[in-house]
Amino acid sequence: MITNFLLDHSALVPVAILLVALVCAVLGHLFAGRHRVLWTLAGVALVPVVALTLVPTRHTIDEFLCTVQFSLPTLGSVELLANVALFLPPVYFAALASRRPVTMFAAGSALSAVIEALQALVPAIGRACDTNDWLMNTIGALIAAGMAWLVGRRAQSGSSTGAMSS
Template sequence: MLLILVGPLAGSWLVTRPRIAWVLTAVSMLPLALLTLMPVDRELFARCEVRWQVPTLTGPESLANILLFVAPVLLAGVATRRPVLAALAGSGLSVVVEAVQAAVPAIGRSCDSGDWINNTIGAVIGGALAWLSLTVAARRKRRHGDFQEVSAFR
């Protein structure tokens, strides 16, 4: 939960440094790719599980699926200054990951609609933190007399 406290402050610093934000976005995607697409040695009993239930944070896998998408969406939202678009892209990326897991059984991963729901929750949290970062940066600019536009809604 340190990310929720530090994220908006770091994000507001990155608002005027979009290149760094993009580099950090790419770096934050590495764990996501490794943890979702790296082949594992296990036998699949089902290729895809569809379940539409409210996620619970009782297991470490649910929390991990949420956290995987917070940082990349936060950073992409700051880099683009479009947090809603970044959150939608994060949810879309999760669909792609689940589709690859379903289509490529050789990696030993099975797709799960619950993972997509948890990833989307993480993307929404990341988008909200990006919006907060942009808001903090805009207020900071106004306070320092620089009226250059730094808007979360551009």
């Protein structure tokens, strides 16, 4: 339903990504310092990743296949931009929980590579491997890690300012 809506209104896809980023930022702010909650949010955010990438479809692919291409998204490329948004929440929450945005960026990119490899190597799930998916997921992970890094920097400057004013 959401996919069909976004396909019909592709100009709203960047708005949807901004909305995802905004919701993540608000939740990250609300639960800052509550590592268990942030890890739980990261785990919950992985559910759509697994559901949309590894749950078998009704059709199967009879061969090992991976489309090799690298395209940057445009405002109308719904699938590419959706892949950016897909990895933003789990990487953001994991980066906040671990306080290691670079490590979580690398983990998000690696997870996406593993997913694409599984899609190529297990044709029975009916998913198509595509290097563009990996690239867009990695861009989403990069945005998430950047957001978490900014939050961490802001928290550090706030705590050092608070300590100086005491």
